[in-house]
Amino acid sequence: MPVFMIERRFADDLEVTADDADGVNRINADEGVEWLYSFLSADKRKTYCLYEAPSAEAIRRAAARAGLPADVIVEMAATLRPDGSTAPL
Secondary structure, eight states, X not given: OOEXXXXXXXXXXOOOOHHHHHHHHHHHHHHTOEEEEEEEOTXXXXXXXXXXXXXXXXXXXXXXXXXXXXXXXXXXXXXXXTTSXXXXX
């Protein structure tokens, strides 16, 4: 399954509860999308999320249904390690 990095910009500080995450996960499941994990910026106004999904469009649909921004969606092909080696995702 393709892996995508999503940048999300929020107008206010982001505070996510377990119920919020559960709701997002349910919507994602309906769209065939799996949220792997996210990084939260220090100001709590951006997240960088790693997802598995059949397409960027599936992520956009899930984000719209969940009321979440999906400002930038980039498909990832491999990891790059500090020693210069790469590994496919």
